[in-house]
Structure formats: structure tokens, C-alpha cells
Amino acid sequence: MDLQPVLDDIVATLEPQLGAGKVASYIPALASVSPRRLGIALRTREGAEYRAGDANTPFSIQSVSKLFTLTLAMRHLGDTLWERIGREPSGNPFNSLVQLESEQGVPRNPFINAGAIAVADRLVSCCDSARADILALLSSLSGETIVFDEEVAASEASSGFRNIALANFMKSFGKLDNDVAQVLDFYFHQCSVAMSCVQLARAAAYLCSDGRHPLTGEAVVTERQARRINALMLTCGTYDAAGEFAFRIGLPCKSGVGGGIVAVLPDTLSLCVWSPGLDETGNSLLGMKALELFVARTGLSVF
Numbered sequence: 001m002d003l004q005p006v007l008d009d010i011v012a013t014l015e016p017q018l019g020a021g022k023v024a025s026y027i028p029a030l031a032s033v034s035p036r037r038l039g040i041a042l043r044t045r046e047g048a049e050y051r052a053g054d055a056n057t058p059f060s061i062q063s064v065s066k067l068f069t070l071t072l073a074m075r076h077l078g079d080t081l082w083e084r085i086g087r088e089p090s091g092n093p094f095n096s097l098v099q100l101e102s103e104q105g106v107p108r109n110p111f112i113n114a115g116a117i118a119v120a121d122r123l124v125s126c127c128d129s130a131r132a133d134i135l136a137l138l139s140s141l142s143g144e145t146i147v148f149d150e151e152v153a154a155s156e157a158s159s160g161f162r163n164i165a166l167a168n169f170m171k172s173f174g175k176l177d178n179d180v181a182q183v184l185d186f187y188f189h190q191c192s193v194a195m196s197c198v199q200l201a202r203a204a205a206y207l208c209s210d211g212r213h214p215l216t217g218e219a220v221v222t223e224r225q226a227r228r229i230n231a232l233m234l235t236c237g238t239y240d241a242a243g244e245f246a247f248r249i250g251l252p253c254k255s256g257v258g259g260g261i262v263a264v265l266p267d268t269l270s271l272c273v274w275s276p277g278l279d280e281t282g283n284s285l286l287g288m289k290a291l292e293l294f295v296a297r298t299g300l301s302v303f
């Protein structure tokens with residue numbers, strides 16, 4: 001199937017709706033991004049790449065970074081990672097504190113903020129420099145130099161009261177090993193990374209090729225770990241709307257409040273859509289529609 005006309009058509013179909021949704025404003029540096037952007041990029045398992053719209057424009061990857069920190073942590077820690085983090089959908093907003101209290105500081109899954117902060121803590125412990133390691137992983141996977149956006153990181157640090165509360169809460173349960181400030185410094189930096197749809201579609205390609213690096217073929221994670229990451233994306237990757245995503249799209253996805261969504265069709269392709277306007281669940285409004293159109297037009301879905 002020629003996928004280029006499919007991507008072009010998705011962008012053309014959604015063009016009249018550009019600007020729909022609400023750009024995240026609780027992180028001040030994100031509030032100034034124009035909502036009238038839409039990009040989509042796709043990479044097949046064989047390495048063919050397609051792109052349309054604003055696919056080359058870097059954006060703040062935010063929670064999409066949780067996919068890659070989880071990958072690093074699974075690589076370093078294997079199954080011991082799961083001693084402090086669950087694998088169930090939370091059914092609560094991504095930054096909720098309530099469940100942590102009744103569940104003794106053990107976050108439901110690695111994709112809600114508490115879970116990602118717990119993963120960040122483990123990486124701070126096991127890496128010489130967690131910051132350098134995440135940039136090295138993203139740069140290697142995408143074949144381009146990836147950097148933090150220091151302005152976004154500083155903006156998150158100055159407004160991240162909930163994340164600060166979550167980290168302190170877990171620390172009070174003895175579930176973080178490192179200083180809260182050190183863990184959050186890494187967490188805010190991982191969220192600040194700027195990447196384009198093209199770079200992210202490529203960076204996620206190991207998830208559609210049994211864990212193998214898209215450019216070198218080396219193992220990024222094992223086949224079993226890749227399968228597990230995809231399972232977590234499907235069940236927990238899109239905030240409180242994972243059921244709706246499975247129902248309407250049927251692909252493992254990870255979204256971020258910057259408006260990016262990475263999606264994977266195991267053994268076949270990885271793709272990334274970006275549009276900054278969010279729906280009430282925090283997922284990109286047009287990004288979700290673009291994925292729905294993609295699946296409807298190609299029939300490519302895990303179901």
C-alpha cells in the first residue's frame with residue numbers, strides 16, 4: 001500500500017479543524033505554541049519513511065518521554081523495576097495524588113506522572129548521568145542530535161507543584177531512593193525534550209521490530225520487553241482515555257500534553273502525530289482523529 005497519499009489525505013481532511021482543542025497552559029512555556037499545527041510521520045519496519053504537514057517541526061515531547069525512560073529502566077533493571085511500579089490503568093487523571101495514598105506510594109503504572117517519577121528515581125540511581133543517557137538513547141534511535149529545551153524544563157520546575165507533591169509523597173512512603181530535587185530535575189528535563197514527528201516515529205521503531213534498533217539492528221530491549229512496553233502503551237499510554245483509544249484506534253499509543261502521540265503497529269510500523277490542541281482527557285484532539293482516520297483508511301490495527 002502506498003502510504004504517502006494516506007498521510008497527505010489525513011492532513012488535508014483535518015485542515016478545516018486546525019486550532020481545535022486547548023493548548024496545555026499549566027506549563028507556561030507550552031501555552032505560547034500555536035494550536036494550528038498538524039504533523040504526521042510514519043516509518044515502516046523495513047525503514048521506509050513518510051511524512052505530511054508539520055512533520056519536521058520539533059515540539060515538546062512531554063509524557064512521550066516516559067516511553068523512553070521506561071525502556072532505559074527495563075534495560076538496566078529487568079524485572080526488579082516492577083517492585084515499585086504497577087502495571088494497571090489508573091482510571092485517574094495522570095497527575096492524581098489520591099491513589100498513591102491508599103496504595104502506599106506505589107504508582108499504578110509507569111506512564112502516570114507518579115510512575116514516571118518512580119522510573120526517574122531508578123534511573124538516577126543506576127545511571128552515571130540519567131540526563132546524558134536519555135539524550136544518548138533518543139539521539140541514537142533517531143539518528144539525529146536530540147537536546148533538552150531548557151526554557152521548558154525551567155518552566156516546568158517553576159510550576160510543577162503537583163509533581164513536587166507526588167515525589168514528596170512517594171519519598172514519605174520510602175519509595176524514592178534519591179533526593180526529590182534530583183529526581184525531579186531529571187523528570188522535568190526528560191519532559192522538556194524537543195523532537196519532531198519524523199524523529200519520534202523513527203525513535204519508536206524498535207517497538208515494531210522486536211526491540212531492535214531501527215538504524216543498527218542491535219537490541220534496544222529484548223523481544224519480550226518490547227511486547228510488554230506495547231502492552232503498557234495500549235492499556236495505560238493515553239491517560240484516562242486508553243479504553244477509548246483501544247476502541248477507536250486499536251494501536252498501542254503514548255501521548256503527551258505537548259500534543260504528540262506515538263503509535264505502534266507491532267511487526268509493521270511506528271508513527272507519530274502532533275497537534276497541540278488537547279481534548280478534555282489531555283490527548284491531542286486532532287492527533288487522535290488523525291490516528292482514527294489512519295486506521296480506517298488502511299485497516300492497520302492490532303485488532
Ligand code: GLU
Binds near residue numbers: 062113156191255
Ligand atoms: N511534564 C508534564 C507534567 O509532568 C508531563 C505531562 C504529560 O505530558 O502527560 O505534568
